[in-house]
Amino acid sequence: MDTLSNTKKLLGELIAFPTISSNSNLDMIHHLALYLSNAKAEVEIWQDTTGSKANLFATIGPNVDGGIVLSGHSDVVPVADQDWTTDPFEMVERDEKLFGRGSCDMKGFIASVVAMAPQYALLDLKRPIHFAFTYDEEVGCFGAKALAESLRQYGIQPAVAIIGEPTSMRIIEGHKGCYEYTTQFTGFEGHGSSPEKGVNAVEYAAQYVNHLLELKSELRTRAPAQSRFDPPWTTINTGSLIGGVAHNVIPGKARVDWEMRPVQRSDADYVKDSLNRLCTHTLIPAMQAISPEANIITEVIGEVDGLEPVAQNEAREILRELTGAKEADVAPFGTEAGIFQDLGMTAVVCGPGSIDQAHKPDEYVSLDQISQCLEMLEGLCDRLT
Template sequence: MLDDTKALLRQLIAFPTVSTDSNLAMIEFLGERLEAAGAKVDIHRDPGGAKANLYATLGPDRAGGILLSGHSDVVPVADQNWSSDPFAMAERDGLLYGRGTCDMKGFIAASVAMAPLLAERATGRPVHFAFTHDEELGCLGAQALAQVLRTREDRPSVAIIGEPTMMRIIEGHKGCYEYSTHFTGLEGHGSAPDRGVNAVEYAVRYVARLLELREKLKGRAPADSRFDPPWTTINTGALTGGVAHNVIPGKARVDWEMRPVQTSDADFVKDDLRRYCEHELLPLMRAVSPDADIVTEVIGEVVGLVPAEPNEAKAILMELTGANGADTVPFGTEAGIFQSLGMSAVICGPGSIEQAHKPDEFLAVDQLDQCLAMLDRLSERLKA
């Protein structure tokens, strides 16, 4: 089974499913593999038609099944120094190199390679597969799939998201809210700055407000927070604008994110920024140019995974892996989206997040083997 899984992973790595490009070829390939194993496969395209989610089911037509979830997209390789072709998997010294090996095509390969065995044993409880698009861009595919699953009576009750955790059980992570705030000012000659509205300077004031809020959030950390750091964080990713030294910039953009430990923190930040723009920044800008504006674009608001009890998913994985507890992580996943549908959810998959997004990304063969062993034991729980 390990050799078959490595061969399948090699095929998946060869699909260059960078988030900016289509994932259709890989999704159709996976659909064919799962149909060959006897699965009922549904492929849901995005509005543009270039990307798709796959949702497949093996076993009886009933609610309460177990979902195996992974995202099909990978981050870019541009400007990264790889020692081998990132889309041609290479095995060296027990490590499998290639873009997406650990994040997270390794788990997808293991799940699909096990499909024939899962089909044979899923006589009492169904097993589902959810392979999504655009996780790296804000979990867009999972959010679209969630809308489909809300209408289904055979919705799973347990979700296992195979992000790389070194096969540790993860029961919680922060949310991930990403925004781009656009500033429209008034251009003019740099020798008369008071006659224009400098969009970059107002963007700088906005960033200064973000820094103030970042400090205030430290005092809002729940006393029992298990996250590291325990408070909601804010990060400014980029500030762009302007065309020349001597031109008052009429456009600017701030890309920023926050990772809330609780939804009340997100509300606190958004309400403060709205008041700050409405009552302080915009009146100053519009005193010079009535058309000046500040607009915040929501790139993605992905809910966190909240540690919960009881948690059937955690109980199952503890039994399957022999772990005596579960942890939390700072990075975001699609798990909270499935939890919001009423499923118990955990994250558990092969590989280390330390390798994700880096050049020479790799997955250790022994991690892949451990994942296959877990799925084999899981299959026993599907019997009538």
């Protein structure tokens, strides 16, 4: 069976695993482990604390630093309330396209790299090729963060990471981060006729949001001089402000859901430090002067670092050589690439399929895109030897 046919077969098998983020991914991970073990890869499966999720990390080649990582996430988004014309967990081939949930985001890439494993195993590799398949990317990149800790723990130090998110095989060398928070305000309830006797959680939440708006404006002035993002600065969005129970009751609870999309980590640190000073030195002392139990607590929903474009990027240069592309772009969507970059690797995002198909009903990846991906992966053989 040729590599394209094997990729199609494997993709059909992977789509059949309903690895929605709320479900376990273990069956799919063990299925991939069997494929890679048969290709003589050294396979590690690292489970999360619940035992229901796992990362897979496999290696073909010498046990040395400086390897190349091919990475993808195993989880997919839900299909509930989507109008599919076929079973989303049964691959359908039609009009030179492969339909199914996760076909482009991102099981098409995973199937491609695993189908290439037997070819890599036949090479006299001078640097290792690593396969990294993670859990829970769609809900906060939790698997990739755990994988990073495992790599640190075991002293594994690859040099290059290629994350196969759907980019239509364009090279993406940068994207913003995504930091999401919920800030809870605990005040002190009372009768609306005596507001000075209570701690109005909604009013303190409003002051917090006002500071977010000030920071939002200020961040425009911090945009890097040559920023290629659209917009070029770090953004802040206030998603919701919820609190109170009635017109005449001083609200004792309020909640602000908000996010920022930093173009550089220093912006994220700046925002968090400024908000911490506001709460610690101004808001909380004023609240606790009336009620010692009053407080403000921020819960981190997710902090996913962006991929910062850098001048020296071996991953980018490898893919330029393999794909023939002269340019590398930046993208508006987030990936796990920044986590690999934080480990000291050069990283790019490049994979088959279009992001325009991701998360939608009748998601698909074209056979042409899969073929382009396999051609790139075959070209990687020279880099490994």
